[in-house]
Amino acid sequence: MGNIEDQIKELEDEIFRTQKNKATEHHIGKLKAKIAKLKQEQEKRRVASSGGGGDKGYYVKKSGNGTVALVGFPSVGKSTLLNKFTDAESEVGAYDFTTLTVVPGQMDYRGAKIQILDLPGLIEGASKGKGRGREVIAAARAADLVVLLVDVFRYDMRILLRELVDSGLRLNERPVDVKVTRTHRGGITVAKTVELTHMTSEQVHDIVKSFGVVNADVVVREDITHDQLIDLLTGNKVYVRAIVALNKIDLLSEEELQPVYEALKDWEVIPISAQTDVNLDKLQEGIFDALSFIRVYLKPQRQKADLEEPLVITSPATVGTVCDHLHRDFREKFRYAQVWGPSGKFPGQMVGLDHVMEDEDVLMVVIRK
Template sequence: MSTILEKISAIESEMARTQKNKATSAHLGLLKAKLAKLRRELISPKGGGGGTGEAGFEVAKTGDARVGFVGFPSVGKSTLLSNLAGVYSEVAAYEFTTLTTVPGCIKYKGAKIQLLDLPGIIEGAKDGKGRGRQVIAVARTCNLIFMVLDCLKPLGHKKLLEHELEGFGIRLNKKPPNIYYKRKDKGGINLNSMVPQSELDTDLVKTILSEYKIHNADITLRYDATSDDLIDVIEGNRIYIPCIYLLNKIDQISIEELDVIYKIPHCVPISAHHNWNFDDLLELMWEYLRLQRIYTKPKGQLPDYNSPVVLHNERTSIEDFCNKLHRSIAKEFKYALVWGSSVKHQPQKVGIDHVLNDEDVVQIVKKV
């Protein structure tokens, strides 16, 4: 293990020593690609039988969405979870109280949302220190990350945590790079740029690709991309997760400081101890999870507004709705009647490809 870590630290120190200019860009690109490869080996080591997973980490996914709490030890993650979900996660004033993943579940707007209190991440988690690797592996499966920060020292913590998560291929509040990349059998490297590039040119792209032993590929850059973006696309194991920064312990700062904090994007100031500002937090969580509620209506009865079927924003067709209810329904589907904002007439007869909006009411008619 130490050999990979030694290689990583050697490359990082060389990158820190190298000046950034046009002449060294190819060298830096090569170092970044090497670093990404080593990091990938750290996350999933080559060969060897499956190691024994430590207890308490693999948590079964339940509910409609999963939210992970990430933060340094003792910033108030467990207090927040126990006050939000009524789950008892051991709370104490010393670091590393929570040692395994503690799941909780809340119901918000009819959707069941699983909350995971992940053990505190320490600096160097991505290099295998502490139990950071398992923590971040669980974080990769979440639909949303709550980064809990102490509002007395938020920015230093935020940078360190983002650096740890980036090292594990988690990208927070970012979109996947708009780069077309396809390997082929022959024909060399074919690079097309739709806009002028400030960093990437053909030589740098070839240098990075040669580190991955790729000598034939089509690449189209649709925006001004960096070498990091290109490496992300080649690695292909990056996960893009929305993140909300929770600045905890606002009961210890002044009103003027609070006004400044409110202007930071993706941020919610809260006090886990006093239950302050939880409604703002839950509202923002709903917005970032991008869930939609669809109500069912049995024939001849009123719609059931208490238990909606919750769909993710990107998969909201009638077919997805049927599959969420039961796999067999889509096969017997004849047509559906829909009331709501996704149709012109109330009700309207629609087919299986119709896309639903939030809070639509659906009645499904099966083949006889």
């Protein structure tokens, strides 16, 4: 048995060699599950050997109503864009790796204060730490929205996406509705509330088992794929919204741009020129919309709610997210909360940290003294 890296490589090669069709779907799924487990082990060892601290990342205090990370290859114009949108001054250069750390700025737009983070360029191998890649990706993981910035010469989204996906980011996805409850005996049982078209109950059983689970009740409430189930079982995935902007369109003619658009056709792309101010208003609007702000009115105990000044946060948000915005101790000291408004089943419903907030909710948070 070789080292972990070799084992992963071997499994990846096998997946590559295997024809992809309905009959091999489960076999590939099992190989992917093995890879996911090996990567978990690899990560554990890496963190242990780096002194247990893991990646510190760049330290940026979150501010404003939402945080947006500018992620893209070197020299695509991230810093130029930050300088246009905010009063920050990030160095711009005609060579790669001009930006070496995170540079924050604030964009005021339609009454919202949006924090924008300019980051060093992302390169192939970033997920393995190349070019401070881990720090860049850590900043993206903490953001409410990722703007994937490409330019008319460097627009291979596959490389960009692979690095992000390999680092546990899931863009424009959401966690699946599957519950795995560990039990003490009885093996693994699988119940489903919908018809599954990608995998059978036995296959769900198989994959759960391959993660070392012996006894558990699994309830599947949506039509999941192998990849989604593996994500759930590995954990540590971060779900972030993402939009794509294509910069430097001033450099090509409409005709020359066609193949670029063709390559990006799976995405809703906002074409811009940061340098010559083309479509920057459209991108601002796109950022604002993608952040989908909600307003939460806070009610102190035994007092009326403050209906004047809501807390503005980005959706999706839970009671826990609200706590994080109020004070860094609140999650820890949380006892319970009560909600009035769209997300409550009835006025004053008692809810926990996982409760999902909706626009115009009134919330009372009770903490331990």
